[in-house]
Amino acid sequence: MPTITDVEITDVRFPTSRTADGSDAMNADADYSAVYVVLRTDGTDSAGEPLAGHGLTFTIGRGTDVVALAARHQADRLVGRDVDDVVGDMGATYRDLTADSQLRWLGPEKGVVHLSLAAVLNAAWDLAGRRAGKPVWRLLADMTPEQLVDVADLRYLSDALTRDEALEILRGAEPGKAERIAHLEHRGYPAYTTSAGWLGYDDEKLRRLTREAVDAGYRHVKLKVGARLEDDVRRLGIAREEIGPDLTLMIDANQVWDVPEAIEWVRALQQFDPLWIEEPTSPDDVLGHAAVREAVAPVRVATGEHCHNRVMFKQLFQAGAIDYCQLDTGRLASLNEIVAVLLLAAKFGVPVCPHAGGVGLCEMVQHVSVLDYVAVSGSLDGRITEFVDHLHEHFTDPCLVKDAGEGVSYVVPTAPGYSTQMRPESVARFRFPEGAEWRQDG
Amino acid sequence: MPTITDVEITDVRFPTSRTADGSDAMNADADYSAVYVVLRTDGTDSAGEPLAGHGLTFTIGRGTDVVALAARHQADRLVGRDVDDVVGDMGATYRDLTADSQLRWLGPEKGVVHLSLAAVLNAAWDLAGRRAGKPVWRLLADMTPEQLVDVADLRYLSDALTRDEALEILRGAEPGKAERIAHLEHRGYPAYTTSAGWLGYDDEKLRRLTREAVDAGYRHVKLKVGARLEDDVRRLGIAREEIGPDLTLMIDANQVWDVPEAIEWVRALQQFDPLWIEEPTSPDDVLGHAAVREAVAPVRVATGEHCHNRVMFKQLFQAGAIDYCQLDTGRLASLNEIVAVLLLAAKFGVPVCPHAGGVGLCEMVQHVSVLDYVAVSGSLDGRITEFVDHLHEHFTDPCLVKDAGEGVSYVVPTAPGYSTQMRPESVARFRFPEGAEWRQDG
Numbered sequence: 060m061p062t063i064t065d066v067e068i069t070d071v072r073f074p075t076s077r078t079a080d081g082s083d084a085m086n087a088d089a090d091y092s093a094v095y096v097v098l099r100t101d102g103t104d105s106a107g108e109p110l111a112g113h114g115l116t117f118t119i120g121r122g123t124d125v126v127a128l129a130a131r132h133q134a135d136r137l138v139g140r141d142v143d144d145v146v147g148d149m150g151a152t153y154r155d156l157t158a159d160s161q162l163r164w165l166g167p168e169k170g171v172v173h174l175s176l177a178a179v180l181n182a183a184w185d186l187a188g189r190r191a192g193k194p195v196w197r198l199l200a201d202m203t204p205e206q207l208v209d210v211a212d213l214r215y216l217s218d219a220l221t222r223d224e225a226l227e228i229l230r231g232a233e234p235g236k237a238e239r240i241a242h243l244e245h246r247g248y249p250a251y252t253t254s255a256g257w258l259g260y261d262d263e264k265l266r267r268l269t270r271e272a273v274d275a276g277y278r279h280v281k282l283k284v285g286a287r288l289e290d291d292v293r294r295l296g297i298a299r300e301e302i303g304p305d306l307t308l309m310i311d312a313n314q315v316w317d318v319p320e321a322i323e324w325v326r327a328l329q330q331f332d333p334l335w336i337e338e339p340t341s342p343d344d345v346l347g348h349a350a351v352r353e354a355v356a357p358v359r360v361a362t363g364e365h366c367h368n369r370v371m372f373k374q375l376f377q378a379g380a381i382d383y384c385q386l387d388t389g390r391l392a393s394l395n396e397i398v399a400v401l402l403l404a405a406k407f408g409v410p411v412c413p414h415a416g417g418v419g420l421c422e423m424v425q426h427v428s429v430l431d432y433v434a435v436s437g438s439l440d441g442r443i444t445e446f447v448d449h450l451h452e453h454f455t456d457p458c459l460v461k462d463a464g465e466g467v468s469y470v471v472p473t474a475p476g477y478s479t480q481m482r483p484e485s486v487a488r489f490r491f492p493e494g495a496e497w498r499q500d501g
Numbered sequence: 502m503p504t505i506t507d508v509e510i511t512d513v514r515f516p517t518s519r520t521a522d523g524s525d526a527m528n529a530d531a532d533y534s535a536v537y538v539v540l541r542t543d544g545t546d547s548a549g550e551p552l553a554g555h556g557l558t559f560t561i562g563r564g565t566d567v568v569a570l571a572a573r574h575q576a577d578r579l580v581g582r583d584v585d586d587v588v589g590d591m592g593a594t595y596r597d598l599t600a601d602s603q604l605r606w607l608g609p610e611k612g613v614v615h616l617s618l619a620a621v622l623n624a625a626w627d628l629a630g631r632r633a634g635k636p637v638w639r640l641l642a643d644m645t646p647e648q649l650v651d652v653a654d655l656r657y658l659s660d661a662l663t664r665d666e667a668l669e670i671l672r673g674a675e676p677g678k679a680e681r682i683a684h685l686e687h688r689g690y691p692a693y694t695t696s697a698g699w700l701g702y703d704d705e706k707l708r709r710l711t712r713e714a715v716d717a718g719y720r721h722v723k724l725k726v727g728a729r730l731e732d733d734v735r736r737l738g739i740a741r742e743e744i745g746p747d748l749t750l751m752i753d754a755n756q757v758w759d760v761p762e763a764i765e766w767v768r769a770l771q772q773f774d775p776l777w778i779e780e781p782t783s784p785d786d787v788l789g790h791a792a793v794r795e796a797v798a799p800v801r802v803a804t805g806e807h808c809h810n811r812v813m814f815k816q817l818f819q820a821g822a823i824d825y826c827q828l829d830t831g832r833l834a835s836l837n838e839i840v841a842v843l844l845l846a847a848k849f850g851v852p853v854c855p856h857a858g859g860v861g862l863c864e865m866v867q868h869v870s871v872l873d874y875v876a877v878s879g880s881l882d883g884r885i886t887e888f889v890d891h892l893h894e895h896f897t898d899p900c901l902v903k904d905a906g907e908g909v910s911y912v913v914p915t916a917p918g919y920s921t922q923m924r925p926e927s928v929a930r931f932r933f934p935e936g937a938e939w940r941q942d943g
Contacts, residue, residue, distance in 0.1 A: 086602045120603035125571045125613060132564060160528045161562035167807060170612015215783040218760035318660035341657040343812040346819050365609060370785040377788050
């Protein structure tokens with residue numbers, strides 16, 4: 060019986076601010092980073108390799124050390140425990156990791172202690188998948204409805220979703236699972252790209268990258284907006300010119316507006332027929348999003364990458380505040396909280412289009428989207444998952460996209476785990492501040 | 502011209518869990534703690550003492566080191582700066598400290614990075630008061646409406662409160678300021694006590710402390726509830742017996758219930774005529790609080806100690822979710838955000854009854870409540886500020902309460918600053934893990 064022998068926690072930072080990759084109206088100089096957690100064991104996996112679990116949360120530079128310190132407090136509780144105890148009841152593992160009321164005070168269930176919890180739990184889920192020899196989406200999809208509900212954190216949700224309703228949703232998705240898996244294995248899970256539209260790119264680069272995205276088979280392209288209206292008008296004009304009238308454009312303001320400003324600005328951009336406005340205002344503003352949504356229709360409203368927990372998503376659904384749920388795999392407390400949000404979204408009929416990009420988020424969201432289609436919502440209607448073509452080279456099992464004739468799509472992951480293992484040489488080079496990349500920089 | 506020469510950040514913890522002080526349904530073993538920030542300067546104050554600013558945020562044990570590390574990132578920006586530049590435009594200082602988008606990502610505006618920001622800004626406000634030779638409440642009350650609005654962070658609030666509306670509220674409170682100050686200097690600011698009702702106390706201790714509170718002149722007593730209904734019924738029976746029918750009882754569930762459970766439980770306790778139920782459910786659940794409020798009337802709903810920023814308070818007001826606003830001086834980003842919430846509360850007609858207790862919160866809330874009466878709401882109707890008689894001995898200028906015939910009240914603070922300086926011998930003894938108190942414990 061293998062045991063968790065050690066936890067390694069590393070502050071890994073990539074100097075993306077040097078090229079304006081990831082720049083938007085709120086974040087001009089992001090250095091894409093991760094708190095990377097490895098749960099070491101004394102066991103081996105089915106291939107005879109050392110068994111370990113790998114997880115991360117995504118950050119953007121300074122303060123990654125703060126999240127790493129919080130993760131240390133949380134992950135140390137796992138050291139010395141039997142692997143099968145930990146991964147055999149992930150609901151109990153979640154409750155154990157969240158039971159520390161002294162740490163809870165620092166959130167609760169939000170901010171640094173929730174980001175770090177996501178990293179630790181993501182590592183535990185990767186370990187669970189590897190121990191079972193299954194990709195994480197399949198580990199979950201193979202569970203009975205009762206097992207899957209027991210994994211989910213339904214606390215504070217019962218006014219919107221009872222346990223019985225959750226079971227009913229999952230039982231309703233049982234028929235046709237195998238067919239849906241086969242369908243995804245053939246066509247992949249629909250993806251869109253943000254790579255073309257970072258705010259720090261000049262017009263020529265924007266035009267070139269948009270054209271390349273269309274040539275690559277993308278049918279949806281997202282642009283950052285919100286710095287200066289006249290720039291947005293010009294940039295959206297370029298993008299619409301390149302993609303033509305039939306492909307889909309989305310825009311993302313990264314929280315820069317007050318509610319009245321959001322309404323005015325989006326109305327001014329409506330001429331370019333954007334599908335959605337993403338993060339029009341503070342991510343905490345449920346009622347604000349509802350007001351924006353009502354005012355800017357037919358442009359739709361999307362948010363979620365900074366939505367800090369299931370209680371906030373519950374309210375976004377209750378208030379009819381969003382058309383698209385962009386949950387984040389590094390910000391919610393891993394699959395325990397994500398499954399709860401998938402269930403809520405299914406109940407309220409809101410499509411889940413996870414936030415990705417950053418470091419490792421694309422690797423994780425493919426599991427979430429596949430799980431949603433196979434075992435929860437059973438639908439691809441209106442679903443499209445973000446893809447950003449950055450930093451995948453640092454993962455041992457990077458996500459893949461393909462175009463099987465219906466637009467670019469994620470290839471369904473098959474390797475055991477959560478696709479979150481980073482290459483050792485990348486971790487060594489980019490660890491902060493000791494890695495070679497940062498030593499030469501300093 | 503004095504300069505900020507150094508920032509000291511200390512993790513200070515008091516072993517309160519040994520006596521169940523501070524125990525409630527969510528937090529059974531709190532060790533009341535603080536991240537304590539001192540801004541050192543090379544100047545002297547009006548008394549010829551070294552000029553420094555002292556601030557803190559309140560935590561409950563493990564993880565205080567995480568908040569301290571975040572505070573270090575934020576506070577270092579102040580080192581080397583001219584004191585009068587920093588304190589002469591506290592709106593600009595606030596914006597400077599919140600402008601780091603890499604750190605913002607870790608909230609945004611919530612959790613660890615917001616708690617640490619509160620500690621740093623509280624220290625800056627203490628420095629501002631000492632530099633001016635005024636208690637902080639008076640420094641703010643002496644400002645013109647325009648100056649006070651410029652201090653407040655109104656971002657994301659304009660759909661509920663415009664700058665012009667804020668100015669109108671403050672101008673409306675200009676007449677009568679001197680009379681209101683004189684009134685408070687005479688009678689003090691009304692206080693209630695939570696010291697009697699911690700959940701870990703047995704019935705006999707509860708009865709004795711409740712009787713002592715009544716004898717001491719308290720007219721409002723608050724009890725923790727939410728662990729077991731039959732215990733709550735018995736404990737509230739004891740408390741109501743001791744205080745009689747005329748004094749006021751409040752109850753506090755510290756977030757343990759789902760919405761339907763909260764409604765059922767509070768209805769079962771309605772027989773004891775509680776004024777309010779505090780924190781009935783998740784602090785993030787604006788719509789949940791609104792549902793509870795509608796269902797449990799005439800019992801009123803109070804929340805705020807875990808309400809993480811002004812955007813959440815805005816929604817609590819917009820949704821009609823609360824009867825009492827219990828803002829927290831260690832969780833909101835100091836007076837810059839607090840003034841914004843006071844203005845919102847005044848606009849919506851919700852009385853502000855700040856959360857206190859913990860470490861140093863009573864010292865700070867007295868300034869907030871006095872400021873609210875003198876310069877913002879101009880009203881004492883329904884206002885009552887929490888007082889807990891713990892740990893004041895560790896402050897150089899502890900808050901005082903008195904009973905001038907109208908119930909126990911806070912004495913208006915007169916010393917320059919924010920009353921947040923801790924005694925050096927206390928900091929030395931309780932610093933974690935090096936202090937003598939923790940070395941002997943380990």
